[in-house]
Amino acid sequence: MKIKNHIPNFITLMNLFSGCLSILFFAQGNLKMAGWMIFIAAVFDFFDGFFARILKAYSKIGAELDSLADVVSFGVAPGFIIYQLIIESHGRPSLMLFETDIIPFIAFIVPLFAALRLAKFNVDERQTTSFIGLPSPAAGLLIASLPLVKAQLYDGQSLFYMVVTNTYFYIGIAIVMSLLMVAELPLFAMKFKSFIVKGNEIRYLFILISLILLVTLQFVAIPFIVLTYLFLSLVVFLTDIQS
Helix, strand or coil: CCHHHHHHHHHHHHHHHHHHHHHHHHHCCCHHHHHHHHHHHHHHHHHHHHHHHHHCCCCHHHHHHHHHHHHHHHHHHHHHHHHHHHHHCECCCCCEECCEECHHHHHHHHHHHHHHHHHHHHHCHHHCCEEECCCHHHHHHHHHHHHHHHHHHCCCCCHHHHHHCEHHHHHHHHHHHHHHHHCCCEEECCCCCCCCCCCCHHHHHHHHHHHHHHHHHHHHHHHHHHHHHHHHHHHHHHHHHHC
């Protein structure tokens, strides 16, 4: 086999490695670095598919490996992050079972639904050029941003800070992201076959809006970027129906 055929798989393994490091940083109590490693995993996740298309180095092993890596990086690792955020949150009720508060365990619906979403993706022939349901990297990135948002807003201790560090906010994020991953919701994919504008208008518009949000809001922008992605996908879907 040619060396070029191994390049996408190597990049996918770097995605998985980043997810493992995220879990390691969580275990060490460093949620910010755990979040950062998920962002790095997302970069690798983008480029493994990009290089597979550019090099025409597709393989069944590569597709399965990508899903396995994504379960760890955008399912298991974010699950641990939101688990710890729920533990540290304020306004947390308790629900005891065998002398253990099981409320934080709600966080682990994220890896469960991420695994289900990726399994569905592997057998769904409708998702070759677009997505049905929120991609696990998008859900994972939103959750990965939460410790960074918390740190950014900490000094101000504003009402917004109190809202986004409340137990029910984190539980809501876990549930909503999980359901969106398996929802019958058509979404465009960030898959560039080339960098020319024609045919990539919605992708470049999304990138432009995302950059503006990041510059103005920093980490707080991440949830709004995911909302923008959902909104633009809805526009594309409605436009296709009417055309």
